[in-house]
Amino acid sequence: MAEMTLIIPQDAVRSRLRWILIGALTLVTLCLVVIVIVSVSGSNNEPPGDIDPPANIPGLPLQMKPWLNATQSPASKEPSSPVTYAPRTTTTTTTTTTQRPTTTTQRTTTRSVPSQMTTVGELSVLVRNANIDVADGIFDPHPDLMVTVVVDGKERHRRRSTSVKDNTKTPVWDENITFDKVNLDEKICFEVWDSDGTSADDRVDDYCMEQTIGDLRSQNRLGNIMDVVLPKTLGHLSFIINWQPTP
Secondary structure (H helix, E strand, O other): OOOOOOOOOHHHHHHHHHHHHHHHHHHHHHHHHHHHHHHHHHHHOOOHHHOOOHHHOOOOOOOHHHHHHHHOOHHHHOOOOOOOOOOOOOOOOOOOOOOOOOOOOOOOOOOOOOOOOOOEEEEEEEEEEEEOOOOEOOEOOOOOEEEEEEEEOOOOEEEEEOOOEOOOOOOEEEEEEEEEEEEOOOEEEEEEEEOOOOOOOEEEEEEEOOOOHHHHHHOOOOOOEEEEEOOOOOOEEEEEEEEEEOO
């Protein structure tokens, strides 16, 4: 059996060996580039963009430069800008709540209520007794005494008298004298008279209350016995004052 001999042209072998050598050099070059980039980035803490592109490395085969330039990103060709850290900004949000006023409509019913403070009423004065020391020679030693009650108002002046008690200096009347339509701002006076049937009556003494009827009412003195000293004869006069509002 005849042997077959494969003859390979020397040019083809050289061409293949050349491309194999170029690929090996390229792989070695890429590894070196990666090692350089990693070492420079770790030592200087600078972005890889600051390193010269691999296509400018001395000794790199001319066949690899077009390929490396094509694969290089456009961003790597631009110079890297320094890293700027923006200051922290604190944002405060203020929430304002506006509350609308609530309007409430309330119906008010007005009814006519009669006034509880009535200033007009009926006055009654109970004249009880007296003890009059009438001096001899000035008045009759045996006087005939009576008491006149005077309602002294701003618009009118009214008076009414008790009966006459004859021949006594200590008369007892127990008589009630009344006046209608008397205001609370009016005052009461008392006059003691010696009645003479043949001549004019003589005023023996008198006494006027300093308080108005309203004052006596506020002091709770109405309905109580009052015993006053007469200024001239220094005698005593006893009476009770009552006032009732007119309905």
